[in-house]
Amino acid sequence: MEPPEHDTTSPLRLRTGGGETDTARQTPAKAKAPRSWRGRDYGLVILAAPAVILLVIFSYGPMAGLVVAFQDFNVADGVFGSPWAGFKNFEFFFTSGNAGRIMWNTLFLNVLFLAATLGAGVVLALMLNEIRGRVTKRFFQSVIFVPYFVSPIVVSIFLQAFLAGPGGRGGLVNDFLGMFALPELSWYTEPGPWPWILTVVKVWQLGGYMSVIFLAAITSIPEEVYEAGVIDGASRAQMAFRITVPLLKPTAAILLVLGVGRIFYGDFGTIYAIVGDNGTLFATTDVIDTYVFRALRTFGDFGTTAAIGLFQSVVGFVLVVIATLVQRRYARETSIL
Amino acid sequence: MAQLIDAAGLSLPISRRGFLAGTGGLLAAATLAACAPGSGGQSAGTSYGLLLPGDVPAQWDRVRAAVNAKLKADLGFEFKPEFINWTNYGSQSLLKFTAQENFQTALSARWLNIAQLIESGALQPLDDALASGKYTNLTATVDQSAFDANRWPDGSVYGVPAVNSAARIHHLIARGDLADKHAPGGIETFDQLEKFWYDVVQKEGLPGYVNRNSPFDVLGAPTGALYAQGWETPDLLPLYFSSDSLLFVPAKDAATTGSADAVPFWEHEPYLESLHRVRKYYEDGIINADRLNADPATLKALFDGGGAATCWGISDGGDTSSHLDLLEKAVPGAGLVSLLPFRDGLSAKPNQTFQADNLVVVNAGAANADAAMQLLDWVSIKENHDLLQYGEEGTDWKAVGDDAYEPIGDYANFPGFALSWRIPLERTYSRMTESEATWFDWSKKYENFTLDPFASFIPDLAAIETEHAQITAAVTEFGNPLFAGAVPVEEGLDKLKKAVDQAGLAKVQEELNKQADAYLSSK
Numbered sequence: 101m102e103p104p105e106h107d108t109t110s111p112l113r114l115r116t117g118g119g120e121t122d123t124a125r126q127t128p129a130k131a132k133a134p135r136s137w138r139g140r141d142y143g144l145v146i147l148a149a150p151a152v153i154l155l156v157i158f159s160y161g162p163m164a165g166l167v168v169a170f171q172d173f174n175v176a177d178g179v180f181g182s183p184w185a186g187f188k189n190f191e192f193f194f195t196s197g198n199a200g201r202i203m204w205n206t207l208f209l210n211v212l213f214l215a216a217t218l219g220a221g222v223v224l225a226l227m228l229n230e231i232r233g234r235v236t237k238r239f240f241q242s243v244i245f246v247p248y249f250v251s252p253i254v255v256s257i258f259l260q261a262f263l264a265g266p267g268g269r270g271g272l273v274n275d276f277l278g279m280f281a282l283p284e285l286s287w288y289t290e291p292g293p294w295p296w297i298l299t300v301v302k303v304w305q306l307g308g309y310m311s312v313i314f315l316a317a318i319t320s321i322p323e324e325v326y327e328a329g330v331i332d333g334a335s336r337a338q339m340a341f342r343i344t345v346p347l348l349k350p351t352a353a354i355l356l357v358l359g360v361g362r363i364f365y366g367d368f369g370t371i372y373a374i375v376g377d378n379g380t381l382f383a384t385t386d387v388i389d390t391y392v393f394r395a396l397r398t399f400g401d402f403g404t405t406a407a408i409g410l411f412q413s414v415v416g417f418v419l420v421v422i423a424t425l426v427q428r429r430y431a432r433e434t435s436i437l
Numbered sequence: 438m439a440q441l442i443d444a445a446g447l448s449l450p451i452s453r454r455g456f457l458a459g460t461g462g463l464l465a466a467a468t469l470a471a472c473a474p475g476s477g478g479q480s481a482g483t484s485y486g487l488l489l490p491g492d493v494p495a496q497w498d499r500v501r502a503a504v505n506a507k508l509k510a511d512l513g514f515e516f517k518p519e520f521i522n523w524t525n526y527g528s529q530s531l532l533k534f535t536a537q538e539n540f541q542t543a544l545s546a547r548w549l550n551i552a553q554l555i556e557s558g559a560l561q562p563l564d565d566a567l568a569s570g571k572y573t574n575l576t577a578t579v580d581q582s583a584f585d586a587n588r589w590p591d592g593s594v595y596g597v598p599a600v601n602s603a604a605r606i607h608h609l610i611a612r613g614d615l616a617d618k619h620a621p622g623g624i625e626t627f628d629q630l631e632k633f634w635y636d637v638v639q640k641e642g643l644p645g646y647v648n649r650n651s652p653f654d655v656l657g658a659p660t661g662a663l664y665a666q667g668w669e670t671p672d673l674l675p676l677y678f679s680s681d682s683l684l685f686v687p688a689k690d691a692a693t694t695g696s697a698d699a700v701p702f703w704e705h706e707p708y709l710e711s712l713h714r715v716r717k718y719y720e721d722g723i724i725n726a727d728r729l730n731a732d733p734a735t736l737k738a739l740f741d742g743g744g745a746a747t748c749w750g751i752s753d754g755g756d757t758s759s760h761l762d763l764l765e766k767a768v769p770g771a772g773l774v775s776l777l778p779f780r781d782g783l784s785a786k787p788n789q790t791f792q793a794d795n796l797v798v799v800n801a802g803a804a805n806a807d808a809a810m811q812l813l814d815w816v817s818i819k820e821n822h823d824l825l826q827y828g829e830e831g832t833d834w835k836a837v838g839d840d841a842y843e844p845i846g847d848y849a850n851f852p853g854f855a856l857s858w859r860i861p862l863e864r865t866y867s868r869m870t871e872s873e874a875t876w877f878d879w880s881k882k883y884e885n886f887t888l889d890p891f892a893s894f895i896p897d898l899a900a901i902e903t904e905h906a907q908i909t910a911a912v913t914e915f916g917n918p919l920f921a922g923a924v925p926v927e928e929g930l931d932k933l934k935k936a937v938d939q940a941g942l943a944k945v946q947e948e949l950n951k952q953a954d955a956y957l958s959s960k
Contacts, residue, residue, distance in 0.1 A: 174556075174557045174558075175531065175534045175535050175553060175554060175557035175559045176534070176557040176558040176559040176801065176802070177557070178535060178536075178537060179535075188903075191903055192903050192906055192907065195903070195907075196907050196910060196940070197907075197936070197939050197940075198910065260727070260730065264726065264727055264730075266739055266744060267644045267647060267725040267726060267727065267739065267744070267745070268725050268726030268727025268728070268730070268731065269722065269725075269726050286726065286923075288726075288727060288729065288730055288923075289729075289918070289923045289924065375730075376729075376730055377729070377913055377917065378729040378730050378917075378918075379729070379913050379914035379915060379916075379917045379918050380729065380918045380923055380924065382914045386914075391910075394910070394913065395906065395910070396528055397527060397528050398681060398906075398909055398910075398913070399906050399909065400527065400528065400531045400550045400553050401902075401906065402535065404906065
């Protein structure tokens with residue numbers, strides 16, 4: 101289906117034109133004359149100040165604490181009084197024999213989560229978009245959004261009820277397997293299925309949230325595009341996959357880059373609440389965040405945990421840069437930078 | 438329309454710049470307000486903070502006000518405890534020491550972070566204060582032997598033992614009604630206990646024993662609910678750098694030869710046998726299968742709801758008060774019995790270090806360390822102790838005789854083990870079962886225990902910090918499933934051995950033996 105030229109380009113042209121019109125409204129003299137500081141809008145500065153202050157205090161200020169990663173941290177001497185230890189704190193993680201597995205788990209799980217939640221978000225948004233009744237649409241939208249607000253602790257309790265009943269035996273899934281004379285599985289001692297179980301949990305948690313973002317993007321697609329599709333005789337499915345999905349690419353790209361930036365961060369809340377200290381599942385579920393938390397809780401060693409955290413941040417930053425560069429190289433029109 | 442509203446005086450003309458400045462100003466003010474010290478901060482001068490683990494007790498505000506009124510009248514200051522959830526207590530308390538927050542006392546112990554705090558100089562040594570003669574109520578209610586048993590290797594005392602018995606013995610709490618039904622002759626040996634478990638599983642469809650995962654359940658120290666040998670000869674206390682890491686078994690004749698010759702736990706035959714036994718219990722449904730995951734509160738609720746035959750207990754006088762009322766509500770006619778199936782019954786003399794499970798430590802950075810000691814002395818007076826521990830008499834509790842209490846209000850669960858537990862001052866729950874009363878009285882007497890050859894041995898892990906950390910991680914991953922019975926023993930042990938070998942077992946074992954031998958020779 102080739103949409104008519106005037107239908108596809110006109111909305112963009114209109115938006116661009118509007119922007120030009122806004123700029124054109126400024127008088128040439130005003131636009132060219134360099135404005136003195138005195139002439140600037142102090143209101144804007146004051147408006148931005150709280151956010152900037154909070155950012156500096158809570159995001160940049162604590163970065164000073166990264167020095168702990170290079171210190172033999174002493175509780176009484178504190179962050180700036182403890183002796184230097186070079187790269188000794190990095191030894192724990194990188195010589196433990198677990199580093200490779202933990203980094204792999206972190207990446208693998210996050211890629212699964214990212215792909216599954218983005219995919220589920222798009223599909224759910226498309227489905228919601230097809231619902232005609234306004235009330236029905238709102239109802240289903242709310243229903244699938246609710247899991248986003250459910251605490252990971254509650255999720256872990258649900259999961260225990262599904263996979264292991266009281267005392268760790270039975271559970272709804274095993275009861276279901278039993279109906280077909282299939283053997284029960286000891287889910288909490290079998291690491292194999294857990295990446296997929298956790299992915300299902302993430303989709304349940306975030307599918308609705310993602311769908312709302314995509315639904316918002318869908319509502320901003322000009323009606324004329326769909327009208328053109330109708331004129332060309334496109335079916336609902338064709339319009340969904342040939343018009344809606346391509347026009348969701350910028351939104352998906354932003355979510356993807358944001359997700360890639362956090363790809364080295366395990367979903368601590370969910371994973372730790374569900375897996376906890378269950379060593380039998382570490383083979384497939386132990387991620388950097390859970391490892392760091394366990395190390396801190398067990399050893400109380402701030403230096404070691406800060407070292408792992410620093411490594412995590414640096415790799416995360418590098419990945420964001422790479423993702424952005426790749427995006428600019430291959431999909432410049434949807435790049436956020 | 439806007440003109441009409443303006444004309445009616447319902448709208449004020451605000452310029453864009455004015456709007457931005459006003460909104461920005463409000464946000465800035467809100468930010469500054471958020472950054473200002475809140476009400477959670479310590480009020481100046483007369484109120485001192487302290488760290489306590491657990492949840493805020495019901496009716497706490499009322500009882501705290503009563504305590505503070507008396508405290509202010511007696512000592513001229515008030516206290517302001519901060520309760521920290523158990524799950525985060527270790528790391529949170531450490532952070533507060535690190536941030537040099539101004540609190541007076543905290544709970545610490547070897548199983549928490551006392552070694553790190555002492556090494557960092559974050560704790561106030563208490564020897565001078567205790568010897569000063571100023572805190573006579575404290576020294577009168579805490580036995581000198583308890584202080585001596587908790588002396589650090591540098592010779593100093595860094596904490597007040599908050600205990601209510603000479604030794605805490607791990608044991609079992611059983612449903613008395615089920616015991617009467619399936620073991621009418623009583624349960625006095627581990628074999629009888631095991632038969633009881635199997636009978637309950639087969640005839641009642643209930644698990645025999647529920648608990649969260651713990652190496653001490655399986656390997657004993659010296660007793661453990663699932664460790665048969667510990668009830669026969671309770672004479673082995675494993676050595677370790679930290680209790681969540683690898684446990685080592687010293688030679689039986691270490692005290693006479695002067696050589697600890699400690700080996701990893703799997704080289705001790707009774708421990709290996711115990712691992713196999715627990716694996717069998719797991720497969721036979723005797724123990725809960727979710728030991729690795731289950732929340733302690735969930736397991737307690739399972740037992741209190743009548744969903745298991747026995748659960749874990751420790752001889753601190755809390756068996757009955759923790760479970761009986763709830764159990765009776767869930768299962769009318771149910772009863773409780775404390776089980777310590779020693780082969781030698783009350784004549785057993787288990788080995789003990791007498792090291793306290795809980796120590797009240799004084800923050801070296803406290804604004805007023807004297808006030809901390811004054812508070813510890815003040816709660817050592819019976820009247821004050823009762824007020825804090827049990828609440829207001831007549832409202833929260835009433836005395837039953839001289840040494841028991843009956844709760845009549847909601848105030849409960851004050852963590853006295855983190856501040857005020859003193860053996861001579863503790864009242865027992867008025868409904869305490871006969872079996873618990875018997876064993877609790879027994880556990881209060883130091884002469885009922887044998888002083889372990891390594892009683893005050895506290896190894897220093899400075900030389901093997903990295904290896905120890907890696908071994909601990911390996912134990913969490915491969916050891917805990919073994920202790921839970923969740924994996925076949927041979928397969929699990931192979932993985933554990935491989936992991937700890939790679940983590941530096943040889944170096945850690947050598948260091949432990951070196952320090953243990955030095956300790957023995959110093960004696």
